[in-house]
Amino acid sequence: QVQLVESGGGLVQAGGSLRLSCAASERTLTRYTLGWFRQAPGKEREFVACISRSGGSTNYADSVKGRFTISRDNAKTTVYLHMNNLKPEDTAVYYCAAAGGVFPTPLADYYDYWGQGTQVTVSS
16 A cells, blocks of 8 residues: 655745645555646546656646656655646646556556645636
């Protein structure tokens, strides 16, 4: 069982930046592809970004390409989401997730473990 705890959310003005962190309980985090998803009020959960077990491969949703960067520190068992040039449409609860034994995938069904989420609100 992998426990994931997100932090770093908050209120920011449009054009601002935030860094989300997700700390994992699993010492062997290198077994897992890690991803970030988000869910806005009244909308379905959507993929944001994911990173391979080694950190050498990443994948992003078109809506965040060039603005968000996912990274991981396997020694610290932490995954990060650096968010720049934030827009009001980025407002959502952001979740990190872990998928065992798969290539980086945007498909939520492949992710076995999920955090509780952290709220990001971008004001215009």
